[in-house]
Amino acid sequence: MPKNALYAQSGGVTAVINASAWGVIEAVRGHPAHFGTCYAARNGILGVLEEEILDLDEEDPLTLAALRHTPGGAFGSCRFDLGDLKRDRAQYERLVEVFHAHDIGYFFYNGGGGSMDTAHKVARIGDELGYPITAVGVPKTIDNDLGMTDTSPGFGSAAKFIATVVREASLDVESAHTTSTRVFILEVMGRHAGWLAAAAALAQEYDGRPPMLILFPETPFDLGDFLTQLQMAVRTHGYCVVVASEGLKNPDGSLFSVAQSHDIYAYTQLGGVAPRLAEIIRQETGLKLHWSVVDYIQRAARHLASRVDVQQAYAVGRSAVEGVVAGEHSFMPVIRRDSDRPYRWSIDRVPLEAVASIERGLPPAFISPDGYGITAACRDYLRPLIEGEDYPPFDRGLPCYPRIRGVLRPQRCAPFRVESPG
Amino acid sequence: MPKNALYAQSGGVTAVINASAWGVIEAVRGHPAHFGTCYAARNGILGVLEEEILDLDEEDPLTLAALRHTPGGAFGSCRFDLGDLKRDRAQYERLVEVFHAHDIGYFFYNGGGGSMDTAHKVARIGDELGYPITAVGVPKTIDNDLGMTDTSPGFGSAAKFIATVVREASLDVESAHTTSTRVFILEVMGRHAGWLAAAAALAQEYDGRPPMLILFPETPFDLGDFLTQLQMAVRTHGYCVVVASEGLKNPDGSLFSVAQSHDIYAYTQLGGVAPRLAEIIRQETGLKLHWSVVDYIQRAARHLASRVDVQQAYAVGRSAVEGVVAGEHSFMPVIRRDSDRPYRWSIDRVPLEAVASIERGLPPAFISPDGYGITAACRDYLRPLIEGEDYPPFDRGLPCYPRIRGVLRPQRCAPFRVESPG
Numbered sequence: 002m003p004k005n006a007l008y009a010q011s012g013g014v015t016a017v018i019n020a021s022a023w024g025v026i027e028a029v030r031g032h033p034a035h036f037g038t039c040y041a042a043r044n045g046i047l048g049v050l051e052e053e054i055l056d057l058d059e060e061d062p063l064t065l066a067a068l069r070h071t072p073g074g075a076f077g078s079c080r081f082d083l084g085d086l087k088r089d090r091a092q093y094e095r096l097v098e099v100f101h102a103h104d105i106g107y108f109f110y111n112g113g114g115g116s117m118d119t120a121h122k123v124a125r126i127g128d129e130l131g132y133p134i135t136a137v138g139v140p141k142t143i144d145n146d147l148g149m150t151d152t153s154p155g156f157g158s159a160a161k162f163i164a165t166v167v168r169e170a171s172l173d174v175e176s177a178h179t180t181s182t183r184v185f186i187l188e189v190m191g192r193h194a195g196w197l198a199a200a201a202a203l204a205q206e207y208d209g210r211p212p213m214l215i216l217f218p219e220t221p222f223d224l225g226d227f228l229t230q231l232q233m234a235v236r237t238h239g240y241c242v243v244v245a246s247e248g249l250k251n252p253d254g255s256l257f258s259v260a261q262s263h264d265i266y267a268y269t270q271l272g273g274v275a276p277r278l279a280e281i282i283r284q285e286t287g288l289k290l291h292w293s294v295v296d297y298i299q300r301a302a303r304h305l306a307s308r309v310d311v312q313q314a315y316a317v318g319r320s321a322v323e324g325v326v327a328g329e330h331s332f333m334p335v336i337r338r339d340s341d342r343p344y345r346w347s348i349d350r351v352p353l354e355a356v357a358s359i360e361r362g363l364p365p366a367f368i369s370p371d372g373y374g375i376t377a378a379c380r381d382y383l384r385p386l387i388e389g390e391d392y393p394p395f396d397r398g399l400p401c402y403p404r405i406r407g408v409l410r411p412q413r414c415a416p417f418r419v420e421s422p423g
Numbered sequence: 424m425p426k427n428a429l430y431a432q433s434g435g436v437t438a439v440i441n442a443s444a445w446g447v448i449e450a451v452r453g454h455p456a457h458f459g460t461c462y463a464a465r466n467g468i469l470g471v472l473e474e475e476i477l478d479l480d481e482e483d484p485l486t487l488a489a490l491r492h493t494p495g496g497a498f499g500s501c502r503f504d505l506g507d508l509k510r511d512r513a514q515y516e517r518l519v520e521v522f523h524a525h526d527i528g529y530f531f532y533n534g535g536g537g538s539m540d541t542a543h544k545v546a547r548i549g550d551e552l553g554y555p556i557t558a559v560g561v562p563k564t565i566d567n568d569l570g571m572t573d574t575s576p577g578f579g580s581a582a583k584f585i586a587t588v589v590r591e592a593s594l595d596v597e598s599a600h601t602t603s604t605r606v607f608i609l610e611v612m613g614r615h616a617g618w619l620a621a622a623a624a625l626a627q628e629y630d631g632r633p634p635m636l637i638l639f640p641e642t643p644f645d646l647g648d649f650l651t652q653l654q655m656a657v658r659t660h661g662y663c664v665v666v667a668s669e670g671l672k673n674p675d676g677s678l679f680s681v682a683q684s685h686d687i688y689a690y691t692q693l694g695g696v697a698p699r700l701a702e703i704i705r706q707e708t709g710l711k712l713h714w715s716v717v718d719y720i721q722r723a724a725r726h727l728a729s730r731v732d733v734q735q736a737y738a739v740g741r742s743a744v745e746g747v748v749a750g751e752h753s754f755m756p757v758i759r760r761d762s763d764r765p766y767r768w769s770i771d772r773v774p775l776e777a778v779a780s781i782e783r784g785l786p787p788a789f790i791s792p793d794g795y796g797i798t799a800a801c802r803d804y805l806r807p808l809i810e811g812e813d814y815p816p817f818d819r820g821l822p823c824y825p826r827i828r829g830v831l832r833p834q835r836c837a838p839f840r841v842e843s844p845g
Contacts, residue, residue: 014598016591044601073594079602161820169438169723172495172824176436179466180501185719203821275716276695293718294697297607301591304727307820387820398729398809399586399625402594 003035004106006322009042009049011081011112011119014074015155016162016303017314018111018141022075023068024318025109025139026057035326036107040410045079046110046119050092050419052099052412059408069315070393071402072303078112081419083119086129095417096123097132102413107135109321113142113153114360117333121353124331137321138333138353141314143300145196148359149351150335152386154317155300157310160200161387162302163189163244163295168204170293171211171242178240184231184282184290185242187212188275190299192248195219195363197299200383201244202375211242213373216274218248219363220372222257228285230373235288245274304400308389313346320348344385425457426528428744431464431471433503433534433541436496437577438584438725439736440533440563444497445490446740447531447561448479457748458529462832467501468532468541472514472841474521474834481830491737492815493824494725500534503841505541508551517839518545519554524835529557531743535564535575536782539755543775546753559743560755560775563736565722567618570781571773572757574808576739577722579732582622583809584724585611585666585717590626592715593633593664600662606653606704606712607664609634610697612721614670617641617785619721622805623666624797633664635795638696640670641785642794644679650707652795657710667696726822730811735768742770766807 029039042048110120124136145156191197195217213234234241249257275292320334339345367379393400451461464470532542546558567578617639635656656663671679697714742756761767789801815822
């Protein structure tokens, strides 16, 4: 009898992570000689530890197929990392207990860098604890900072949303700048890397105008120079659109948004780069301004997904399963760029240990010499990732995102107390 | 020889104001016996005073037709109100000078309540200054606060965007609430009326869940009760999605977002309801949270326009012209709701003087008794306004929003110094 498969989601979710889920589920079901039933854990690895195993046979097949166009993490995600294989032995013994109770032989973990580390630890259970489990990673992250892959599913759709709304809001600001707002600031995600901020520059393609200034986490923030550039842009264009990464850093390396109450502007900690920049600009220049923080909206905006991104999310899910069928283990499917123009890509597979600890920043060669824009190389890299639309179905004016029923399998193990991830 | 027509845009722009522009231009050109050439003023009434008259015959016909799907104000907008007809006589004499120089007999002004007042003043120029001018208003505002009309073009699309992104971000928050963010706050526009905040409740339709709490400008903010409701929602659902209007008010009627540095939380003035709420919730409950401020993005989001809204924007533009052809003057086309289910609407016309000073708030009967949600009557009102999609064309992953060339007609009048609107 073939062993069962278990799929789980981890970390910050994206607009297309469920497309990967569907890729895994569909492919597992397509290989009945190799796999038993396909289950999903609720809330990632936490759901395995807590024996919350969802029975996908209880779901309406249409709901499962709709995962392809539903944002968020349909099975629940978590921010929780497994402990050390030697020191936190009880956690691993618990995983074996639950795997064994549900006859699970295959584990597909869909997440970012930290989750790949967890997947790698699970993959070692066979060697370390003697329970035969094949563990595989499935990549996702809007931050695009996973190593060994040309891009990560989730990034392209967030990038497309950001570039689109920057283009739209810029037209708005441009319309009335002579008597109204002259500066617009958009804050985007990316605590450690400026990929999403860079994507905003794609909005310029049409005629080389806004956003005029991009503030990357990679470029230490020089307030004086920024204000000079801002005022120059306002003189030239009449207005200035600024895109700022949440990861913007002061010259001393500290985060710009974590202001202390004793600094000269007397801010309390707000965790918002845009409102803080706005206040400084207002005080220093008197220019009328508006600002926006898109936060989770940018990573959940399935209504404007990139078709390429959706296809890649689905493909890495399928490839994870196909790799297992081919006898591989402890790997992560990655996206290879085979050509820029026309854009061609394929799926490859790399060992989990090779990706678990790499964090890929925006290369210096992708940031323009003045530090406020992107280079042609960066544009060539980014452009194909936002290509194509893949609209979800709408009903009465809103996108249809069905929820799974979430029927748990009967628990067979004793309760287990998971230490709070804090 | 028929007189020429002049179209202009005013106030905060929307995702569909250019569809009204196209409605006006196309209809004017369709009645060559009644109208000469169709011009547009740059930056609204300011462009008339400054004699910045755009020659639309210089534009590519495809660019003009693309106005139907291009957000922002293609001809430039302004925040500027005409002075008193008796006291500020020079302004009106200047208008007559410019109208006369370009043989303009018809003026179409596309804006909100303040702009309708301006249109009405222009309409009185014939009686007051003896120059024959037919002035007509064309409604727009995302705030939905114009009187005499069932809704205003621009609102439906902003409402659709808000309801969609709330639904999407809620799925994101729901995914990982057990180990991550438990409270998400979205700030929406609407300084004086809670229409846009109310629209967020449409996201609930699917299964009656998020957003759990809506904060309206119409309901004085009771911090203690809000925190109780918030914690109750977190206990019930595991997380809480809050939608807050930028116009949220303290019990004393002052704006919540205009905090003083001497208050108990030591804020400086940030003009952001969401970050301020976030800080209070963090201090009072310790719950992990995220927040978003969509600002101009919500009113520029043409990529997700409501088809009904686009059709109505176009229809009020056409109706303005058709009314003039029928011999009417000093009016504004309005949208009448002929039936709820199925939704049927038609265009009527009302005198400008009847709309110029009315501001329509959210009726008390549209807010649920607890103050944090909407009633069935409100839902029935809102639902049809977001119906249907009307995607713009995309090129290489981004929406195509062509800009007009903006060729000015030669100036024939002496320069005129417009006093700064401040």
